[in-house]
Amino acid sequence: MLPLVVVLGACSGASQMARPAASVESPEIAAGQSLGGGLRTVASLPNPVDSSGAAVQRIAANDVLAIDVFRVDELDHQAEVDGSGNVTLPLIGSVRAAGRTIPEFQADLKRLYGSRYLQNPEITVSMKSSAGQRVTVDGEVRSAGLYPTGANTTLLQVVALAGGLNAIADPSKVFVFRDVGAEKLVAQYDVAAIREGRRPDPRIAGGDVVVVFASGIRIFGQNLREALGLASSASGLLL
Structure with a gap:
């Protein structure tokens, strides 16, 4: 089978995928794979x-986050979520951010910093720009x-x-x-x-x-x- 090619056109906006010469029926993709x-x-x-049923925004790749650690200015950081969905922060390194809400990610950082580096850290995360x-x-x-x-x-x-x-x-x-x-x-x-x-x-x-x-x-x-x-x-x- 020929490889699939996907091209996202920044200027033209047209995107074409390679298709095989012969038409074949596509099998269903089974759930749970x-x-x-x-x-x-x-x-x-x-x-x-x-929990209330309201729509919430989740962090995505290319979002820019501002992280403020109360009274620890050297840990304050502005970080962009990379294509893999992670951010790199002082001391704790790469942390998964994509798919998390702001409160969830904030709780993740409190847990990671609090487990090894800070006692009861107060951390605030905000969205600077959102993709x-x-x-x-x-x-x-x-x-x-x-x-x-x-x-x-x-x-x-x-x-x-x-x-x-x-x-x-x-x-x-x-x-x-x-x-x-x-x-x-x-x-x-x-x-x-x-x-x-x-x-x-x-x-x-x-x-x-x-x-x-x-x-x-x-x-x-x-x-x-x-x-x-x-x-x-x-x-x-x-x-």
């Missing part, structure tokens, strides 16, 4: 909600790129923002990737079924990556890992 690199398939993505208010859309859409999201943005709305599916897109092969805690989850959606009311229209969160595959491509774990990596890398160039 571990695809390596912390990526796991699920039947549907969990809604990003807090997580946007979603990356790539693959077989008319205009790939970064698009703004709100608390109630849905998959169909995101596809519409990208100009809709192009002529070779397979509406049943729309994959959404999301950071949840230390994991990256991916779920497959059929936008034709959603449009017809046969499936619910899932809510899209800031920091999600949506990739649409072409008709005739068989989907394997390697395709998904490559699509995610290329789409994430290209979106970083547009920030």
Whole structure:
């Protein structure tokens, strides 16, 4: 099988994926599969909600965080979340940030600093700039790129923002990737079924990556890992 190629066009916005000469039926990606690199398939993505049911923003790659440690000025730091979802901080080194809420990440830092370096540290984390208010859309859409999201943005709305599916897109092969805690989850959606009311229209969160595959491509774990990596890398160039 030919390798999958995903290109996110900064100028043209068009993104084409290689498709094989022969059309073959794509198997369903079974939920619960571990695809390596912390990526796991699920039947549907969990809604990003807090305990009250309200939408919450989660930290994403390329966000810039300000960390203030009360009365320890040398530990105050402004850090950018790297492409792997981590930040590097004084004393404690690399810490996972992507997929965490600000309160969760703040609690992580209190635990890490408090376990070895500080007694009852008071740490405040704030968002200086956020890439997580946007979603990356790539693959077989008319205009790939970064698009703004709100608390109630849905998959169909995101596809519409990208100009809709192009002529070779397979509406049943729309994959959404999301950071949840230390994991990256991916779920497959059929936008034709959603449009017809046969499936619910899932809510899209800031920091999600949506990739649409072409008709005739068989989907394997390697395709998904490559699509995610290329789409994430290209979106970083547009920030």
